[in-house]
Amino acid sequence: MEVFPGTQFGRDDWGLIYLFTMNSGAKRGNHYHLNKNEWFFLAQGEVDLVVRDTHSLEQATKHLSANTPEVVSIPAGVAHALVNTHSETAILIAYIDKEFDPAQPDTYHLEVI
Incomplete structure (x- = not known):
C-alpha cells in the first residue's frame, strides 16, 4: 500500500513511503x-533480510525483529529479499x-532466496 507518494505533494524528488x-x-x-x-523498518514480527552485492556476489543474512527496532538501508546495486520464517x-x-x-x-530480478 503506497502511503505517501511524493507526487501526492506535487514533488518529484520525494520518493515513496509504503506499507x-x-x-x-x-x-x-x-x-x-x-x-x-x-x-526498511519492521513494525511487527520477525523476518530475515538477505542481501547480495551484484558485483562481488557476496551474500549476507540479517535477522530483523520488531522487538529490536532498527532501520535497514539497502543501497542501489544490492540485491535484496525478505522472508518471513516465523x-x-x-x-x-x-x-x-x-x-x-x-x-x-x-527493478532487476536476481534470485537471492
Whole structure:
C-alpha cells in the first residue's frame, strides 16, 4: 500500500513511503535497483533480510525483529529479499527514494532466496 507518494505533494524528488505485510513463509523481493535506495523498518514480527552485492556476489543474512527496532538501508546495486520464517504476520514500512516509473522501472530480478 503506497502511503505517501511524493507526487501526492506535487514533488518529484520525494520518493515513496509504503506499507506491506508478509504472512508466515512469504518471500518478497529477489531484485535490485541501479538508481534507487530503499530503507526498511519492521513494525511487527520477525523476518530475515538477505542481501547480495551484484558485483562481488557476496551474500549476507540479517535477522530483523520488531522487538529490536532498527532501520535497514539497502543501497542501489544490492540485491535484496525478505522472508518471513516465523508464524506471526510481519508488517513493514519502507521508503524508496524514487517513485516507480513504468517507463523506467529500475527493478532487476536476481534470485537471492
